[in-house]
Amino acid sequence: MLLAAYVSALVFAAGACVGSFVCCACSRRKSGESAIFGRSRCDSCGKTLSAAELVPIFGYIFLRGRCRACGAKIDPLCPVSEASLAAGYLAALLKFGLGAEALAAAALYTVLLAESLCDVYTGEVPDWLHIFGAAVFFAAAAFGADPVGRILNGLLGALLCGLGMLLISLIADRIMKCETLGGADIKLFALLGLFFGPAKALLTVLTACIIGLITAAVKKVGRREPFAFIPCISAAAFAVSFFGDFIISRYLGLFGLSAAF
Numbered sequence: 001m002l003l004a005a006y007v008s009a010l011v012f013a014a015g016a017c018v019g020s021f022v023c024c025a026c027s028r029r030k031s032g033e034s035a036i037f038g039r040s041r042c043d044s045c046g047k048t049l050s051a052a053e054l055v056p057i058f059g060y061i062f063l064r065g066r067c068r069a070c071g072a073k074i075d076p077l078c079p080v081s082e083a084s085l086a087a088g089y090l091a092a093l094l095k096f097g098l099g100a101e102a103l104a105a106a107a108l109y110t111v112l113l114a115e116s117l118c119d120v121y122t123g124e125v126p127d128w129l130h131i132f133g134a135a136v137f138f139a140a141a142a143f144g145a146d147p148v149g150r151i152l153n154g155l156l157g158a159l160l161c162g163l164g165m166l167l168i169s170l171i172a173d174r175i176m177k178c179e180t181l182g183g184a185d186i187k188l189f190a191l192l193g194l195f196f197g198p199a200k201a202l203l204t205v206l207t208a209c210i211i212g213l214i215t216a217a218v219k220k221v222g223r224r225e226p227f228a229f230i231p232c233i234s235a236a237a238f239a240v241s242f243f244g245d246f247i248i249s250r251y252l253g254l255f256g257l258s259a260a261f
Contacts, residue, residue, distance in 0.1 A: 007098070008090060015089030016056035016082040018110060023081035026117035044072035056082040077117065085113050088238065095242065104140035105241065108133060108195055112234035115188060119230035125184035133191045154194040161201040162190025185229050192237050200244040207236035 024040060040049045047069040053059050060079040067074060088109035096102040111133040118125045141150045169181035193201035212232040221227050240247075 015086035019082040019085030020056045030121040042067040045070035107136040116231040119228040153197045157193030157197040157201045158190045161193030165189045208233040
């Protein structure tokens with residue numbers, strides 16, 4: 001149990017550190033700065049942050065969410081990103097154990113966080129994130145059980161989910177006379193179809209739409225206002241990755257059916 005607790009703590013810390021880097025990289029992308037070079041500093045006064053101030057999650061708590069030098073508020077997305085990815089890494093470890101499946105899940109959660117932050121900060125998501133996510137899927141499938149079956153199932157999910165959302169988007173654009181889904185949203189749905197297969201991918205679409213509608217209503221987003229939808233998709237994907245099989249099996253069980261995908 002001590003070893004399990006130690007490994008869990010390491011994985012949690014790794015997730016928090018990666019989340020901190022991803023948040024910093026996406027924030028710097030907004031201002032056109034390098035994600036690798038240059039010391040971390042306060043966005044308001046430019047003060048270089050110390051090592052203690054950069055400790056993920058706890059640094060924000062220690063500083064009470066404000067810069068020690070100028071008192072400006074620290075972007076709350078920083079601790080949220082750190083905590084969410086730390087929780088995601090730990091959840092992947094607890095569900096899959098140490099192995100390729102846990103690594104693939106952790107990589108997917110990292111991609112989801114990066115795409116969400118890019119959508120929030122700039123409204124643009126680089127295509128290489130989708131390509132990286134797809135490469136992770138094929139690598140994990142190649143080293144898993146029944147690689148051919150998993151890849152075929154994933155390709156079917158990507159085709160149904162990606163193409164389906166593209167058609168829905170085109171129809172909705174014509175009806176609403178404005179862009180309803182961005183290209184990055186559709187590509188992410190296709191990527192999730194690749195990872196999840198048809199059944200869980202469709203559940204992700206439904207869940208993402210529900211989360212998106214609730215979020216838009218709470219934030220009082222206007223009909224033609226830009227809205228960052230990828231964080232909603234990511235939240236839905238995270239939930240479905242853990243509870244999707246249970247929900248689908250219980251739903252189909254009501255009709256005496258079993259999940260084929």
